[in-house]
Amino acid sequence: MTLKPKQVTCQCGHTFTSSRDRSWCERCASAVYYRDKDKSKFKHYNMYVVGVFLAVITFLTYVFLELIATPLLSI
Ligand SMILES: [Zn+2]
Structure with missing residues (x-):
């Protein structure tokens, strides 16, 4: 989705x-959000992704x- 180019700090x-919902700062490489309210949305989404990822890793382990x-140990 392309947004109207806007100055973000x-x-x-x-x-x-x-002109994107989320872009990366060229100086410190941290995420910069087009709209301030998106910060918490992305944060919650990231926590959800990390939770699912940990569950998958635990299951795979x-x-x-x-x-x-x-079976290898019991040979
Ligand atoms: Zn920065």
Whole structure:
């Protein structure tokens, strides 16, 4: 989605033109949001993604231990 180019200011003070919901600061490489209210939305979304990611990693570790490591150890 393309937005109207707008001046956004990063928390480090760097100001640049952005036409996306979220772009990256060229100076400190942190996320800069087109609309201030998007900050919390993206933060919650990131937490959700991290939670799902951790659940998947835990599940894969469990499957690995159950199916691969245990038979190998019992030989
Ligand atoms: Zn910055």
